[in-house]
Amino acid sequence: MSVLVFADSSEGKFKKTAFEVVSYGKKVAEELGTNLVALTINGGDASELYAFGAEKVLEVKNDLSTFNAKAYASIINQAADAQSANVVVIDSSVDGLYVAPMVAVAMDAGYASNVVALPSSTAPFTVKRKAFSNKAFSNTIVSTEKKVIGIAKNSYGAHENAVSGTAEAFSANVPEMGVKSESVDKATGVITIADADIVVSAGRGLKGPENWGMVEELASVLGAATACSKPVSDLGWRPHSEHVGQTGKPVASNLYIAIGISGAIQHLAGINASKVKVVINTDPEAPFFKAADYGIVGDAFEFVPQLIEKLKAFKQA
Ligand SMILES: Cc1cc2nc3c(=O)[nH]c(=O)nc-3n(C[C@H](O)[C@H](O)[C@H](O)COP(=O)(O)OP(=O)(O)OC[C@H]3O[C@@H](n4cnc5c(N)ncnc54)[C@H](O)[C@@H]3O)c2cc1C
Secondary structure, eight states, X not given: OEEXXXXXXXXXXXXXXXXXXXXXXXXXXXXXXXXXXXXXXXXXXXXXXXXXXXXXXXXXXXSOOSOOHHHHHHXXXXXXXXXTEEEEEEEOXXXXXXXHHXXXXXXXXXXXXEEOSOOSEETTEEEEEEETTTTEEEEEEEOSSSEEEEEXXXXXXXXXXXXXXXXXXXXXXOOOOSOOXXXXXXXXXXXXXXXXXXXXXXXXXXXXXXXXXXXXXXXXXXXXEEEEOHHHHHTXXXXXXXXBSTTSBOOOOSEEEEESOOOOHHHHHXXXXXXXXXXXXXXXXXXXXXXXXXXXXXXHXXXXXXXXXXXXXXXXX
């Protein structure tokens, strides 16, 4: 018996969630008194995973240049089989939410997605999950012998726990995929909302697209991604890829700065998983202040340029 984690990567580099998944898997393995195995598919340097507790890393190298859910699910299942893994941990990213149920079906396992904490008990195996757009939690018992656990980004965190690991090649059959991406055109030089530690987001309070220069500048100084509220993208001020909320992208960043956004429930539904929320709004009654960790009652056109200057000075000091 072992715990298997899938350490996801992109273009040969581990995603941040890979370290979180390994950290989580390591703790679960310790609680179950077993060992942790990490699986990578065209991933990064295995030693990066040893640092978070992966004693054994199975490396799949093949010509899958882009993500394919069916292929990934099959490879994860083959690795789980080979390692006699009873627990498989996968992140609950968009890709992870696609792959994990397929793995669960192949393993005849119970699946809990969006898990936010270590199991409160391993017998019965009980996990806490996000529900209703982060407005509630459910405690879920996974009663099957085999389990697939999907952990929510930024919920457990990456914890260094160095072990002297070993890496070995794992050759897995890649099934007939049915669909194949011919090419992927990625925006370059832009931090995506999904990968960002910091997100600078703005709403209709900014009056028009011509005022987004200060938002982009603040994001650039902070190394952040830019985002917006729904009306802003509906109005064509910003691309739809930046729309955050219930009907847009979810954000689970460490810091979310909301400028001129009222904090409607549909917006908050998408950003609840962010750790620290800072709001800048002229209206002290704006609902966002109730959800914020820090609030600035003030005019964005006065405050944001000053914040940028202060941050630049701080970085140069
Ligand atoms: C089914 C449904 C789904 C929806 N899904 C989403 C979603 O996914 N995401 C989303 O964002 N919305 C969504 N909405 C819309 C949502 O209800 C709100 O209408 C929207 O979030 C409001 O956007 P806003 O805060 O940018 O604009 P507004 O509500 O117009 O708020 C602008 C804010 O800016 C402040 N302000 C004005 N001037 C300044 C200034 N100079 N400096 C600082 N602050 C200033 C104002 O005080 C105000 O609080 C959805 C609505 C429905 C019905």
